[in-house]
């Protein structure tokens with residue numbers, strides 16, 4: 121369901137720009153030009169968040185802010201200027217942020233905040249502090265920005281939470297705690313998880329000037345001194361979450377085939393090497409298949425390279441759908457491979473032949489030109505724990521399939 125945003129703004133051009141930004145990042149937007157209209161809309165709709173102008177014709181002193189806050193709508197305030205009096209009024213309320221409408225950057229910043237809010241719903245943050253009051257304060261700040269929040273009383277509890285919930289992205293930790301303090305916790309987290317996986321923000325009320333350096337040297341990404349300003353807290357947190365997100369995007373791009381969006385050769389090798397080590401330890405037999413489109417050159421020559429690409433993309437969707445529990449990848453050109461989690465040879469061979477048959481029947485649906493094509497498949501199954509060797513064995517069978525008429529599975 122599309123998230124709805126309420127824009128409370130009396131200048132039509134500004135409201136239009138804000139609506140444009142909101143729609144661009146995936147929201148449905150309603151505009152209210154007055155507080156009265158806003159109240160009416162709030163009574164009839166459920167809003168994911170609101171952008172609120174500080175001065176409105178019927179609310180000259182920021183009265184629209186308590187209205188959205190009372191309705192539990194995460195609120196971003198936009199102000200013409202932020203003098204001390206306005207800032208004092210704005211800071212009284214648990215808002216998401218305030219932005220001054222000074223220049224183009226203000227609207228770029230708004231766009232970023234609107235993008236972050238739905239993203240935050242997916243981000244798990246673990247707060248580690250033995251002071252219940254501080255923990256609650258930090259958790260409330262996090263919940264206001266829609267983060268998923270977990271809590272731990274000390275370092276030992278934190279490690280247990282991380283073991284149970286491995287997708288925690290950020291750990292915010294105090295230093296002085298019983299059982300295991302903050303910098304010891306950082307060291308332990310860094311022994312178990314890399315900087316690419318988790319960000320750590322150290323927090324302490326201690327006056328020791330060395331503490332920030334100690335936190336950072338032990339693997340923390342950032343440090344905040346208590347009492348901290350909530351704006352600074354949010355800025356540092358967002359920067360760290362953005363950094364993790366960028367790393368995830370880069371990693372995904374590095375592991376994905378550009379044309380078909382299937383895992384690429386690099387990822388396939390990385391993952392199979394890890395899995396083969398495990399299988400060897402468990403004395404299980406690996407199972408792998410190689411696939412090659414028959415007469416693909418003729419498809420390119422007859423229908424053009426773009427049509428050939430379409431065939432590759434359509435076939436890749438089938439791979440992704442058909443082999444959900446296994447690792448399917450495009451090794452290059454018109455060559456694909458599947459590494460099976462299921463090590464039962466007869467079962468896998470049955471599935472492979474079903475897949476071959478499915479492609480033979482349905483391939484015309486993959487392209488505008490209704491190109492019919494078939495697959496040759498080579499299958500390797502045996503106590504071979506080197507991926508190169510396993511691929512070589514499957515390739516020999518694939519060659520045999522090609523040599524003996526194509527459109528078949530050879531094991």
Ligand SMILES: Nc1nc2c(ncn2[C@@H]2O[C@H](COP(=O)(O)OP(=O)(O)OP(=O)(O)O)[C@@H](O)[C@H]2O)c(=O)[nH]1
Nearest residue numbers: 412413414415416417418420425428429453454522
């Ligand atoms: N459209 C398109 N073609 C590609 C891509 N990568 C490789 N090819 C083409 O794939 C074709 C592979 O042809 P061949 O290896 O000769 O084999 P084939 O025609 O499929 O014949 P058999 O494998 O013997 O059945 C070549 O024409 C390549 O140019 C790609 O990304 N897109």
